[in-house]
Amino acid sequence: xxxxQILADLDKHAFEFNFPVLNNAYVEFGAARxxxxxxxxxxxxxxxxxxxxxxxxxxxxxxxxxGSCIEKGGYISESVPLTSTEERPLLDRETNECLADWSxxxxxxxxxxxxxxxxxxxxxxxxxx
Numbered sequence: 001x002x003x004x005q006i007l008a009d010l011d012k013h014a015f016e017f018n019f020p021v022l023n024n025a026y027v028e029f030g031a032a033r034x035x036x037x038x039x040x041x042x043x044x045x046x047x048x049x050x051x052x053x054x055x056x057x058x059x060x061x062x063x064x065x066x067g068s069c070i071e072k073g074g075y076i077s078e079s080v081p082l083t084s085t086e087e088r089p090l091l092d093r094e095t096n097e098c099l100a101d102w103s104x105x106x107x108x109x110x111x112x113x114x115x116x117x118x119x120x121x122x123x124x125x126x127x128x129x
Contacts, residue, residue: 013066020064027049032048042067044065
């Protein structure tokens with residue numbers, strides 16, 4: 001498969017609206033990752049889009065894949081990897097406003113609790129400018 005054939009295949013999927021959109025009106029963009037592989041005869045391109053869905057009021061992770069080794073290219077799946085923890089909710093239950101304190105947060109990522117606390121800067125430490 002040559003480059004022009006690959007681009008034509010990607011253009012076909014985009015024309016059919018089966019291609020990732022980074023300016024989606026319903027998903028606040030967070031991050032994206034492109035992964036590509038190519039051998040003499042086979043190729044694969046994967047797009048992963050992470051964002052916050054204003055329709056679902058949840059974080060989403062969309063996966064699109066295209067290639068010679070995929071039966072039907074395009075949208076593959078969506079997962080919702082992030083959820084709030086009870087003691088530190090990300091969103092207000094009534095208004096859906098963001099409550100997150102990004103200097104001290106707690107989330108569930110694929111069922112595993114993760115916490116982060118940003119260290120406080122101290123001026124009483126020796127050598128602090």
